[in-house]
Amino acid sequence: MVSEFIIKDEDLARIxxxxxxxxxxxxGIGLATVExxxxxxxxxxxxxxxxxxxxxxxxxxxxxxxxxTSWESLLSIFKNVHEKWGRVDHVFANAGLSLTSTFFDDEVDSDGNLTPPNFRTVNVNLLGVISTVRLAAHYIKKHGDGGSVVLTASGSSFQEFPVPDYTTAKHGVLGFQRSIIPHLKPFNIRVNSIAPSWTATGLVPEELRVALGDMMQGPEVVARSTANLMADSSRDGQLIYSWQGRHMEIERAEGGLLDHVRKLLGVEIGGTDGEKLEAALKGSIPGVPVAPHARIG
Ligand SMILES: NC(=O)c1ccc[n+]([C@@H]2O[C@H](COP(=O)([O-])OP(=O)(O)OC[C@H]3O[C@@H](n4cnc5c(N)ncnc54)[C@H](O)[C@@H]3O)[C@@H](O)[C@H]2O)c1
Structure with missing residues (x-):
């Protein structure tokens, strides 16, 4: 069952x-994690x-x-870190912005035409994460010892949350994780995410922090969940929700998000769409031949 767990100092020592x-x-969360x-x-x-x-x-x-959001900028830091220390073991794809657009303003250009949507938050919070992980995998593979990436998802990755660009990007981060696990596993690269609840950082305006009061937690709480995901080699494909100083793995645990979906789409419907794809690729659906070119990756 999904249950709360305590992160002890000795759980982090392997870092x-x-x-x-x-x-x-x-x-914020990145600074607390660095410290x-x-x-x-x-x-x-x-x-x-x-x-x-x-x-x-x-x-x-x-x-x-x-x-x-700049490939050259990301490439440069990875190259320089690799040159300095000869390896990269873990990467925390965390940089993020809050809302920059609801997509439904009526801003027009000088000709009176509606302007295109503002993708600034999606570019940083989702595309920036994808680019970071592409480089992370490339550099971690180089030494062959494996490692991990930790993505900053959010409570808004799996809930209704009325902040369109932010919530879209954070759902995307969890979707990205769910799709890449089998592509990184052969290289012993684990992928996990943190899902902080309200955390007192530069991202949350002061008046909101005051309004949320005790519901806010400090970023040092979230930093521990990040370090735990790096240090604990048994964690892969997991999502740690942190709230008010507490932690819970809510993705793969019994009663967690994936378990709910599996039950929802249960046996009568023939399993999840991922399971159906797997069965089709193995040719194990009775009466259905395996598609000659069907394969993942
Ligand atoms: N604070 C919360 O309640 C909360 C909850 C869930 C998830 N998060 C996520 O945590 C992550 C960290 O945010 P935070 O809350 O610590 O806020 P923060 O504003 O304190 O930190 C975000 C950091 O990202 C940097 N950044 C922003 N855009 C960047 C870019 N294009 N390139 C490089 N760096 C960039 C900022 O300069 C800043 O240092 C974000 O992904 C955020 O979405 C925060």
Missing amino acids: KDKVVLVTGGSS LLVSLGARVAMGDRNPLPASLDSAGVFYQQLDV
Whole structure:
């Protein structure tokens, strides 16, 4: 059953000496994660569009200015980290923005025509994550020891949440994770996500923080779930929801999100669509020949 768990310090010890690259580490959840990883003895690289915060001045962090919407910018930090430490073990694809558009404003251009949708948040929160993970897989594969990527999803990845560009991107992050697991497994690269509930960071305006009061948690709570996903090699395809200082794995656990879907689409319907695809590819659907060119990847 889905149940809460405690992350002990000894659960995080395996992160010592690992090379970890964090995006969006100049504030909030990323910054708290960088601080935790440094305290655990990891070699930490951090990229953000904002400068390295003064609190990290003497922490030995490799910093490079980064815009996750630019392939060249991402490529450059991965290349430099690899050159510096000769490897990349874990990557935290975390940089993110809050709402920049509902998609339903009536803004028009100088000819009076409706302007195209603003994809800024989708570009950072979803496409930036995909680009980061593409590079992460490439560099982790190089040493053959495996590793992991942790994606910053959100409570809005699986709930109704009336913030269109943000919620669309965060659903996309979870969808991305669900689709890439078998593509990274052969290289022993695990993929997991964090789903923080309301967390006191630069992303949440002050008046909202005040209104939410006790429902807010500190970013150091979320940092522990991130480090746990990197350190615990049994975690793959998981999603850790953190709220008010507590943690729960809600994706693969019995009674979790995937379990609910499996029950919803149960035996009468013939299983989930992924299971049907798998059966079709194996030629194990009675009376249905396997499609000659059907394969994944
Ligand atoms: N705070 C919450 O309640 C909450 C809840 C769920 C998920 N999240 C997610 O956590 C992640 C971190 O956000 P946070 O809450 O710590 O907010 P934050 O604003 O404190 O930190 C976000 C960081 O990302 C950086 N960033 C933004 N765009 C960038 C870009 N194009 N390239 C490089 N860096 C960029 C910012 O400069 C900043 O340092 C985000 O993905 C956010 O969606 C936050």
